[in-house]
Amino acid sequence: MTSVLQAQELGKKYGKRWALRECTVDIPAGHVVGLVGPNGAGKTTLLKLAAGQLEPTAGAITVLGGRPAGGPAQLAKVGFVAQDTPVYSGLTVAEHLRLGTRLNPRWDAGLARERIARLGLPSGHRAGKLSGGQRAQLALTLGLAKRPELLILDEPVASLDPLARREFLQGLMEATVEHEFSVVLSSHLVADLERVCDFLIVLVDSRVQVAGEVDRLLSTHHRLTGPRRDPARLPAGQQVISARHTDRQSTFVIRTDAPIHDPAWTVTRLDLEDLVLAYMDRYVADDRRPVLEVRR
């Protein structure tokens, strides 16, 4: 299967601080990929590297087989909707569409017009006068009408109310059925990604903690609860992701491909939020505990 994004030992440094380091991922085509992690984990840096808005300090990144922003053909294949879905507040909706026609060789004017009409966006209105939800939908329309092979969205729904958030994700998912493109979107809210993503990357403290297909991640991670036990005494095939102990009880989140036979454990399945939190839990030992907002 072809890859939409491949990174090897990718790193980006701002001054003395690494915003992203030793990032090695391979994302197959045809997925809606969720990039999740606390604020400041390096999500925006990774997305901007993929879009070619930043140059790597270390390692290499390939997007759809080419160098990010490596030429007009590459630029036409990748759509990028930056954080908070920015639009030009002084331009009208219609002017945004005209701008799209001029700037994009593969512009789908029919798709843009049809979407704007269906959403009921008044084409004579300046973008600055639109509601947050409408501005986000306008930015999404521009991203879709570009007809990219990969659409990258940085925190697209973070500033939207629940209804606008839902409408935005509905529009995005519907478009993936119609036009078959890959999507990478970031969020610090796991609940936003839970339904829409089938591939997940967890980024904490500038490093990729885990990446893979959601179904596979959920079927290989388990919560074990039972009498207190030293993690060193777990079977070799069980990788401990997080561990918590009371005087008498231990609770582990482990990753394993094999079934768990030990009758001492009560085994429960994790949902996506539990899984992400388990990977973030690893950093609790440090005093700078990352904050992940959990909202439903």
Added chain:
Amino acid sequence: MEKLLIEFYLDSRSGVSPYQQLVQQVRQALRLGLLRVGDQLPTVKDVVAGLAINPNTVLKAYRELEHEGLVAARPGVGTFVTATLAGASLAAHGPLRADLRRWLEKARRAGLDDESIEALFMTTFRTASQEEIA
């Protein structure tokens, strides 16, 4: 456009994966006779647009139903019901429900609250189905 016969919903707190929830809802609709042979399931696009979920979730659910022989996909047209689950089992629902009501009354008289009843039912149900498997 075809008329929508059933509409899916998702319970995010149920602990059942979204694709499994779609499968269960189709089976339930077949059991209740809401869906009959020849009926079309909602298109992937309709489901995705309605629930804001990943298209692969819907495809996976429909593939499983196809594997069970309940539906068949006609490429470029849609997915159609090919078998039914209603019938014999539906007729048995009435008497079984009456039995269950009598049992519930007994449980209440014995002083069990809602949570204890649910727990007792679920543990018995699980033990029984595990014994069947073993």
